[in-house]
Amino acid sequence: MIKGIPYGVYPTMVTPYKKENTIDYDGVLALLDWYKRKNCDGIFAICQSSEIFFLSFEEKLELLRFIMANKPDGITIIASGHTEEDADLQVEQAKAYIDTGIDAYVFISNRFAKREESDDILLKNMLNVVERLPEIALGIYECPYPYKRLLSPYVLCELAKTGKFCFLKDTCCDLTQIEAKLKAVEGSDFGIYNANSATLLESLKLGCRGFSGVMGNFHPEIYSYLCKNFSKEPEKAQIIQEFLGFASLAECQMYPINAKYYLSLDKVPISYDSRARSSAEFTENRKMEIDQLYACTCFFKKQIGIV
Numbered sequence: 001m002i003k004g005i006p007y008g009v010y011p012t013m014v015t016p017y018k019k020e021n022t023i024d025y026d027g028v029l030a031l032l033d034w035y036k037r038k039n040c041d042g043i044f045a046i047c048q049s050s051e052i053f054f055l056s057f058e059e060k061l062e063l064l065r066f067i068m069a070n071k072p073d074g075i076t077i078i079a080s081g082h083t084e085e086d087a088d089l090q091v092e093q094a095k096a097y098i099d100t101g102i103d104a105y106v107f108i109s110n111r112f113a114k115r116e117e118s119d120d121i122l123l124k125n126m127l128n129v130v131e132r133l134p135e136i137a138l139g140i141y142e143c144p145y146p147y148k149r150l151l152s153p154y155v156l157c158e159l160a161k162t163g164k165f166c167f168l169k170d171t172c173c174d175l176t177q178i179e180a181k182l183k184a185v186e187g188s189d190f191g192i193y194n195a196n197s198a199t200l201l202e203s204l205k206l207g208c209r210g211f212s213g214v215m216g217n218f219h220p221e222i223y224s225y226l227c228k229n230f231s232k233e234p235e236k237a238q239i240i241q242e243f244l245g246f247a248s249l250a251e252c253q254m255y256p257i258n259a260k261y262y263l264s265l266d267k268v269p270i271s272y273d274s275r276a277r278s279s280a281e282f283t284e285n286r287k288m289e290i291d292q293l294y295a296c297t298c299f300f301k302k303q304i305g306i307v
Contacts, residue, residue, distance in 0.1 A: 002006050002137050004166035004189045005104050005211045008041025008223045011216025012049035014256045014263075015063065016270035023063055024205050027270035029172050032072055034268050039224040042076030043067075044106065044169065044212050048099070048143050049256055051082055054275035061096055076230050078104040078139055078167060082111055087125065089190035091132045104138035104167055112151040119155050130164060139167030142195075150177070153270045160188040169212045171195045182207045197248035201241035204230050215248050217259035219297045236304065243300050249292055257282045258290050266292045 013035075016027030033097060035043055046052055046064050055063070071077050079102045084090050090111070098105050107129075113122035118307035130138065140159070142150050150172050151209040159165045166189050170178060173196040181192055194200050200211055204227060211223045230237040250258060257279055260272040273279055301307075 001162055002135060002166070003103070004137055004191065005078060005139075006041050007191070008227055009019055009210055009216060010042045010044045010078065010169075010193060010212040011035060011040055011078075011215055012047045012212065013043050013045045013067075013221050014217055014259055015050045015055070016260065017273040017275070019141075019271065019273065021273070021275065022273065024270060027268070028063070028066060030268050030270065031263070032067065032070055034263065034266070035220065036072035036075055038221040039221075040075065040216065040220050041224070042078060042103070043071075043211065044141075045077055045079040045102075046081040047106070047141065048078075048108075048145060049214055049217070049259075051256070051276045053145065057081075057093055060148055061100075064097055064100050064102070068102065074272070078101045078102060078106055080106040080108060080141060082106070082108045085111055087129055090129050094129070094133055094266070096112050098134060098200045102136075104137035104139050106141050106167060106169070107134070108141050108143045109151055110143060110147050113149070115147050115149070118153055122149070123155060123158055126159075127162070131160065136164075137166045138164045139169070140165065141169040142171040144171060153180045156181055156190065157184040160185040160190040163188070165190045167212075169195050170208075173199060174200050175206070178203050178208065178277065179206050180267075197251075198245040200244065201226065201230055201237055213248075214251055214255055214259065215244070217256070218247070218250065218262050218293070219244075219301075222297075222301065222306055240304060243304075244285055247293060247297070250290070252285055253289065254282050258286065261287060262290050262294055265291065 004114050016024040018024045020301040043069050170192050193210045193212040194203040194208045195213035226240045256270045257274050
């Protein structure tokens, strides 16, 4: 029997680097501890926020092994690393990631079909890989790079029938589509986790099982409070939603550099270096914007009573 994953908040884990552009494993340890202290239910590791398209397979596997060897108690680890298009390579690499002991393996939706190819081709290619993997809970992520492949209710229904899928990181940012997707997987253990902050509260009311997005690298404790208390404290939930939705404009700034900088403000000892973007573009005014977001977050938490 395949075990699903818990309801809640799954931040998309960033990768800290040393100045020489190698992975900063002391920083990884500090980041794992931070996620635990910030009431995260799990971590989505080796994902796009981790800069997987800029890491070799060997680096991704070594990083995931380190995460699993040092994961905090009570934290669920789901992971991807899925960047290849060749089916044999997808299977070989997925097996290596699964062997680390992760709780669920997550596919990237655009790796199974070209932009112009049909859902049936996507399903055929995906199920070919799924059938060759060991028994483990599976997920799928509508990653926007190199192109965004949103999953139709038809595809989700077919995947739910396998009994293997438990996680969708949804990036459609549209409540009508989310509702249709929820209906497509109704009655299964296939949970939908919203990546979009602005629609989060309403999506939780519809039946989404939590949040998995980049803003989990800024103030995941606020997301955790919302996910756990939105039905018990509806008025407070609405106030929290309004803060989270507006604060999520930071996604459009200099992510993941700005997230790493924010984490350093919150005493996580990492640099804001990145392989995906040039830190030279993170100008003083952009730093000031994140300084101010951090100050606003601290003030808001005090006002709303979130530790």
